[in-house]
Amino acid sequence: MAYQTINPYTNQVEHEYQQTTDEEIEQTLTAAHALYLKWRNGGELAERKQIITRLGELLRERKHELATIMTHDMGKLIGESEGEVELCASFCDYYVERADQYLAPTPIYTESGNGYVLHQATGILMAVEPWNFPFYQIARVFIPNFLAGNPMVLKDASNCPTSAQAFADLVKEAGAPEGSLTNLFVSYDQVGAIIADKRVQGVCLTGSERGGQAVATEAAKNLKKSTMELGGNDAFIVLPDADVDELASIIYSARLYNAGQVCTSSKRFIIPDNLYDEFLERAKEIFSSVKMGDPMDPSTTLAPMNSEKAKRKLQKQVDLAIANGAKVVYGNQPVDLEGQFFMPTILTDISRDNPIFDQEMFGPVMSVYKYHDVQEAIDIANDSSYGLGNTVFGKNVSEARKVAAQIDTGMSWINSGWASLPELPFGGVKHSGYGRELAEQGLRSFINDHLVYEPEN
DSSP states (O other), X not given: XXXXXXXXXXXXXXXXXXXOOHXXXXXXXXXXXXXXXXXXXXXXXHHHHHHHHHHXXXXXXXXXXXXHHHHHHHOOOHHHHHHHHHHHHHHHHHHHHHHHHHHSOEEEEETTEEEEEEXXXXXXXXXXXXXXXXXXXXXXXXXXXXXXXXXXXXXXXXXXXXXXXXXXXXXXXXXXXXXXXXXXXXXXXXXXXXXXXXTXXXXXXXXXXXXXXXXXXXXXXXXXXXXXXXXXXXXXXXXXXXXXXXXXXXXXXHHTGGGGXXXXXXOEEEEETTTHHHHHXXXXXXXXXXXXXXXXXXXXXXXXXXXXXXXXXXHHHHHHHHHTTOEEEEOOOOOOSSSOOOOOEXXXXXXXXXXXXXXXXXXXXXXEEEESSHHHHHHHHHSSSEESOEEEEOSOHHHHHHHHTTSOSSOOEESSOOOOOTTSXXXXXXXXXXXXXXXXXXXXXXXXXXXXXXXXX
């Protein structure tokens, strides 16, 4: 596996990294396990809070510098990268403020005796993370687990190695001891060996369904707890009473943010027949107004995709959809630019027997479905092997909430596109994975809830 930064705007190789050796992996696990043994009885939380506080300060102080690294790694707009750095800093604020509360023993009130539950670290965690949010994906698992006392080893995506190493270096600069977070340039065989190591107690992964199956299998074989976030084919249900002007104002962020490469971005827009034609016209206006170009230029509004491989895959999916009856309302034309740009594309008339119906298209492609009554919209949304996020958009919020409650998904947003905040638990159901990250649930994912009970004599 080649770890390289290939700038998707210039197509130039900017950095290359040597693969981590088995000896270096052993040194990493030895240091991380020693750190866990030091932390496991709950000591030094105050020191860890100071480190995370400093990490947040460094993120904010170097926001543009760090954002530039991400933009060169995977192509996102510089403004989006800066927003990602700021979001990571907010995770530091959130968990430092609440760590004592979340990790405090929980009393159990019983007439039979005295009981309480200790929330204790379990050991080293293996994190396998993707390229689309190079800092955010690491931060949302590392920060809470570091405060809980679980050291972490990281295998990041091979196409954003500079971002992964920059984040690990920043953690070290913040004062974290050796073994707290170690970025490794490892193969999948080495990942399997790390998971099997008795010192490793859990695995968290964000990635493809295929990658999740492989890593979850290794975790299960070795009886290691795991959390999986495996992407989605999120529905965006527009109700018949929706305000089209308000709806149009969020189409870009719901579908084209990060060049459409967001697990929770809306991909299937389910529109009532009374608004269908007007929605398509508004969507075409928005898609045709984007400015593709240098992602470091603040005036650019649509970045290149992360790699040539991703662009080819998306084109094959669009071609497959069209070959099986889908219609192109806008887009699907070559882009006369050197980088890995994909023209924003709108597809309609995707039938249930179209092979693309149940596939995630990870890029700037919108699929639009028409419905006549709300139950039909709910059925379309639920007719998916995925269940990560979902939006319901309409003036009657009470009705929108009722519809949201009927969608088989881990997260729903009312009158908004996708969102990720430290206080909101993140995760899905069905083939979108299991477990939660962020909020209190994210801190508790790899905690030993240790019961201590003393019956009355």
